[in-house]
């Protein structure tokens with residue numbers, strides 16, 4: 411065993427290291443130049459600039475699909491704003507609402523950025539949401555703080571109601587002479603539909619759209635990033651082109667492109683190659699695809715997993731009726747609640763959105779239309795992932 415470990419380390423030492431700064435491909439890395447986002451960057455800066463003179467900027471909503479630079483632009487501008495602040499009243503806070511977990515914990519994270527009095531600190535549980543909000547507003551008011559609050563993945567803050575957000579967008583009197591401005595970020599394009607009109611009008615005072623990157627833009631972003639991350643000459647242009655093409659195939663997602671670059675570098679190093687060739691890039695792309703499917707599968711609720719298992723019984727595809735009957739059998743055997751066909755149809759649509767199965771409407775001529783359903787997860791992956799669930803495996 412120790413021999414094989416030595417062999418790995420020796421191979422690494424002997425082989426030419428391909429990376430020169432692997433961190434430049436990590437999710438936390440924010441480049442100091444964001445090409446193709448100049449107008450969005452300037453727009454955010456323009457909207458927030460009144461804070462430098464002590465006035466409250468408008469609230470702002472950044473919108474766009476995943477990997478289009480929203481977080482990078484917001485973090486970049488807010489950081490600049492802080493360094494340029496001569497009023498010494500600006501406080502900036504960044505909270506990712508999804509990672510924070512709950513509304514309560516999001517508020518607790520906001521409070522962490524503020525000079526809360528000892529007796530007003532937010533314990534990890536126990537207070538009502540409105541009590542936590544008032545403590546935050548009191549602190550802003552007491553110290554006349556000008557808070558610029560970035561709420562990333564803000565859609566997670568309005569799972570059930572938009573009450574907290576409403577309070578925050580209407581906190582003028584409670585926070586005076588301080589104020590708070592919200593920079594909300596979302597990649598859920600349906601998020602706005604979940605907001606009441608009153609929140610929407612104040613939160614979306616200014617709205618900035620982030621379109622997906624084109625393939626050429628991705629290529630150029632990748633070229634810049636490879637110069638920082640890899641040693642000169644280890645990435646052929648053809649590999650960068652392939653990476654850009656693969657990442658642009660769904661929508662131009664810079665995160666996916668950069669992730670692929672990192673994984674391809676790892677693959678090439680592990681295989682002891684002298685360069686990150688196209689083959690390593692293809693392997694990286696497949697691995698990322700597989701991982702994404704596994705994560706999606708793994709986090710499914712039990713009922714959804716059962717529908718996946720039911721679908722796996724029909725390698726050639728099936729229709730809604732047949733799939734439903736199979737699901738009912740599985741559900742009965744494992745003594746869980748049997749959902750109605752309507753609910754199951756809803757779940758099938760969700761699984762389709764996740765890319766785990768394909769549900770296409772097909773015409774049956776005069777007999778009307780039906781849905782053709784085909785599982786997109788291969789058998790090995792399915793066994794590996796839901797093998798964790800002993801109960802389910804028995805059914806498989």
Ligand SMILES: Nc1ncnc2c1ncn2[C@@H]1O[C@H](COP(=O)(O)OP(=O)(O)OP(=O)(O)O)[C@@H](O)[C@H]1O
Nearest residue numbers: 444445447476477478479480481482597631664665
């Ligand atoms: N214009 C750009 N130039 C260089 N790198 C970029 C650019 N846009 C995005 N990136 C990089 O791509 C990755 C994803 O960007 P970012 O995190 O800002 O996406 P996002 O729009 O917030 O996506 P999500 O909605 O999934 O959170 C980051 O590593 C970021 O540094």
Ligand SMILES: [Mg+2]
Nearest residue numbers: 480481482562
């Ligand atoms: Mg983001």
